[in-house]
Every structure is written in C-alpha cells, then in structure tokens.
Amino acid sequence: MNLSTQKKTSSVFNVNYLIIGQGVAGSSLALKLLQEGKSFLMIDEDKNKASSVAVGTFNPVVLKRFSLIWNGVEQMKISRAYFRSFEELLGKKLIENVPTYRIFKNPDEIETWKKKAQKPELQEYLSGEIRYSDNELLNVPYGYAEVLKTARIRLGECVASFREFLLNAEKYIPENFDYNQLEIQENSIRYKNIEAEKIVFCEGFGVKENPYFNYLPVIGVKGEVLKIETETELPKAIWKGYNFLFPENGKICLTASTYDRNDLSPEPTEKGAQEIRHYLEEIYTGNYKVLEHTAGIRPTVIDRRPILGNHHLHKNMYILNGMGTRGTLLAPQMTEMLYAFIEKSEVIDKEADVRRFDKYLTDQKN
Numbered sequence: 001m002n003l004s005t006q007k008k009t010s011s012v013f014n015v016n017y018l019i020i021g022q023g024v025a026g027s028s029l030a031l032k033l034l035q036e037g038k039s040f041l042m043i044d045e046d047k048n049k050a051s052s053v054a055v056g057t058f059n060p061v062v063l064k065r066f067s068l069i070w071n072g073v074e075q076m077k078i079s080r081a082y083f084r085s086f087e088e089l090l091g092k093k094l095i096e097n098v099p100t101y102r103i104f105k106n107p108d109e110i111e112t113w114k115k116k117a118q119k120p121e122l123q124e125y126l127s128g129e130i131r132y133s134d135n136e137l138l139n140v141p142y143g144y145a146e147v148l149k150t151a152r153i154r155l156g157e158c159v160a161s162f163r164e165f166l167l168n169a170e171k172y173i174p175e176n177f178d179y180n181q182l183e184i185q186e187n188s189i190r191y192k193n194i195e196a197e198k199i200v201f202c203e204g205f206g207v208k209e210n211p212y213f214n215y216l217p218v219i220g221v222k223g224e225v226l227k228i229e230t231e232t233e234l235p236k237a238i239w240k241g242y243n244f245l246f247p248e249n250g251k252i253c254l255t256a257s258t259y260d261r262n263d264l265s266p267e268p269t270e271k272g273a274q275e276i277r278h279y280l281e282e283i284y285t286g287n288y289k290v291l292e293h294t295a296g297i298r299p300t301v302i303d304r305r306p307i308l309g310n311h312h313l314h315k316n317m318y319i320l321n322g323m324g325t326r327g328t329l330l331a332p333q334m335t336e337m338l339y340a341f342i343e344k345s346e347v348i349d350k351e352a353d354v355r356r357f358d359k360y361l362t363d364q365k366n
Contacts (some may be wrong), residue, residue: 011193013330015039018189020177023051023263024155025320026202028082028335030171031225035085036339041194042166045176047266050296052203053225055246055254056155057330058095059145061125063240064104066116068125070305074328076149083153090161091240097315098246100150100238102130103283104142109114113145118176125149133209150238151283152246153328159160184314198342200318205264212311212318217302221325222260224272227292228253230284243279252291255280268295293294300324308338312361318342319354 017033019026020140022044033040060072074097080095087094104110110130118125127146132210166172166284182199183190189199207213230251239245246254257275264270273293280288301307307322318340323330341345350356 001354012195013041013193015041015194015196016337018039018043018191018194018199019202020044020092020199021202021204022046022159022163022166022172023204023323024054024159024201024331025204025323025334026200026361027159028062028331029320029338030162030166030204031082031085031089032283032335032339034089036343041047041171041196043172043173043175043191044163046163046174047176050223051155051159051250051327053223053294053296053329054155055244056153056158056227057100057238057244057246058137058151058153059100059147060329061122061305063147066102066113066126068121068357069326069329071333071349072087072101072329075333078178078336079153079329079332080151083158083337086162087248090158090165092157094152094154094158096152098152098236100151100239101103101144101146102147103239103241104115105241110142117145124303133148133235136319137230137232137234137284138239139285141285142308144239152238155328160271179209184317187316189311189316198316200316200320200338204295204321204323207299208322212314212317213321213354216307216321216354217360218307218322219261219298219302220264221300222264222272222295222297223256223325224260224268224276224293224295225254225256226273226276226280226290227254227294227298228280228290231287233283239284241279241285241362243276243283245280245283252351266295266296266297268293293310298324298327303351303356305332305351307354308329308334309341310349312355312358326338338354 016038019041019042047231060069060076070147081096116122117128125148132142132143133140188197207218233251234247236247301322308320341348
C-alpha cells in the first residue's frame with residue numbers, strides 16, 4: 001500500500017508495521033509483510049550496512065569443525081525460498097549455485113573430513129572425494145573437498161535493488177531514525193506523522209544506540225573485503241582456507257578474512273588489507289592488483305545466536321537482530337519465527353529469544 005493511498009487521519013499515516021533498518025534482516029521482514037499483505041513503512045539512512053559488503057555465501061557447514069550450523073538444514077530451505085522471491089519481485093538473478101571447496105591444511109584434516117562425511121546428518125553436504133588441483137597458481141598441496149549444495153547470493157545488489165523498489169512504492173523513508181520522536185502508546189506506536197500498530201528494530205550493530213535494546217550483548221565485528229584482479233582466470237568456486245577466494249567474474253575475485261572487534265569504524269583499513277593479503281597468498285600464489293576495498297560491521301552476539309522477540313515492557317515493540325556472519329541464512333528463518341510470534345502467538349526458539357538476556361536488564365530504565 002503506497003503512502004499516497006494509505007488511510008489518513010489528520011495527516012497521520014497508519015500502517016501495521018514500522019521497520020527500522022534495511023539490512024538483510026529488515027529486508028527479509030519487509031518481504032514477508034509484502035507477502036502477507038501487511039502495510040508498513042521502513043526507515044533507514046542507508047549507511048554502514050554489513051549486508052552491503054557481504055559476499056553472501058550460502059553454506060550450512062562450519063568449515064573449521066566440519067559440522068552443521070545451528071538449524072542449518074531448515075535455514076537453507078527457507079533462505080532459498082526467500083531469495084527466489086526477491087528474484088521474482090525485483091526481476092533479476094540473485095542466486096548463483098557455486099561449489100565451496102575446503103582446502104586442507106594437513107593430513108589430519110583430511111582424515112577428520114572423511115569421518116565427518118560418513119555421518120548421516122552430513123552425507124548430504126560433505127563430499128567424501130578428496131580432490132587435487134593442477135592449477136599452478138592455487139596452493140593446495142594436501143588437496144580439497146567439496147561442500148555440496150552451496151551458493152552465493154548477491155546480497156549487496158539484492159538489498160540495493162529492494163531499497164529502490166520500496167522507494168518507488170513509497171514504503172521507504174531515507175533518514176536517520178530519531179528515538180526522541182518515538183511515542184509509545186498502549187496499542188500503537190507514534191513516530192512523527194506515522195502511527196503504527198507495531199515497530200520492529202532491525203538495526204544491526206546500530207542497536208547499541210537504541211535506548212530500548214542497548215542492554216543486549218551485541219558485539220560489533222568488523223569485516224573487510226578486497227576486490228582483486230588476478231593474472232589469469234581461476235576455477236569458479238568459493239575456495240576456503242583460513243580466508244576465502246571467490247572468482248566472481250573472469251579474473252575479478254573477492255577475498256576477505258578479517259574479524260576485528262576493536263576497530264569498529266566503518267572505513268576500511270590498511271591493517272585489514274594487509275591481513276587479507278597475507279592469508280590470500282596462502283591460497284593464491286600469482287600476481288594480482290586490488291580494485292576495491294570495503295568494510296562493514298557485523299552484529300554478533302556473545303552466545304552466537306540471533307536475538308528476536310518483544311521488549312520487556314512495550315509489547316508492541318520488537319527486535320530482529322544478531323545475524324552475525326551468517327545473515328544470508330539466518331535472517332529469513334528468524335523472520336518467519338518472529339512473524340509467527342507476532343501474528344500467531346507462536347513460541348520463539350529459546351536459543352533465539354530476547355528473553356534469555358533479561359538478566360542484563362538491571363540498569364535498564366525504559
């Protein structure tokens with residue numbers, strides 16, 4: 001429903017939902033509301049989004065331990081469905097099926113991989129075949145094996161195109177959200193000339209500035225990405241060692257490895273570039289030139305689980321956050337869970353429920 005056609009009362013725009021933040025979480029929620037026929041407005045200043053620089057890998061396996069991530073199988077199914085819906089809505093191809101190759105560091109890793117690949121829950125995702133590369137520019141002396149059913153989603157392009165869609169539909173307000181202008185009523189939320197039944201904060205690391213949810217133990221982790229041009233075209237796959245190398249288009253590749261919890265400025269750094277280069281050269285031994293260097297702050301949580309649910313006092317105020325380094329997979333399933341909680345009174349998984357952090361509320365005054 002466009003702003004121009006929404007019900008007005010004394011110049012007040014009435015909607016079911018007000019969404020704050022348009023990263024992968026906010027975008028997933030907005031898509032769900034469109035599908036369910038709910039009216040909404042989104043407010044976001046389009047600044048310092050982790051999703052805008054995320055590579056968007058689609059992989060249910062923890063490649064350090066060769067194990068499935070939390071709810072990984074279900075997340076794969078729901079995430080694919082969501083991004084297919086984005087493709088249909090936006091009229092562009094966003095999902096690219098790309099193999100992921102785990103490069104082995106030593107013979108012990110090979111033996112561990114072989115054992116894990118025989119486990120029933122992992123047989124569908126870990127190939128037991130150990131492969132070797134004849135490409136002289138790839139440093140894989142112990143070989144590699146494939147994680148099956150992986151893909152890459154062009155997340156930055158998806159978020160940017162969806163923003164344009166929402167702008168054209170008059171559902172997006174490009175500005176910084178001012179908490180001081182938020183009025184909380186028993187059955188509604190008032191913000192400037194908007195009255196909403198519910199408000200959902202999807203701010204990522206920006207939640208630390210949110211007076212209603214800043215008690216939550218969300219930790220910023222800075223990630224930096226280099227776009228490079230290699231001297232020759234490499235086999236197209238997500239090559240994963242300590243960091244990863246992804247030949248995106250011909251000789252153009254993406255590579256990243258940084259997890260900085262100390263420097264939370266949005267700008268890329270020379271230190272980050274040097275770290276990426278160091279680990280890149282453990283995989284790729286050829287010449288290359290850097291074309292672009294970007295950075296983003298990921299919202300992670302101390303227990304490595306997302307955060308969703310409603311505020312402890314304001315029952316029409318919600319949060320959808322903490323997607324960390326796996327937002328492409330997590331956000332769609334967490335959106336489904338939060339929507340079912342709001343609209344159908346279904347229970348949120350206790351591992352994702354914001355209530356698990358009520359112990360941090362001692363000094364909370366809101």
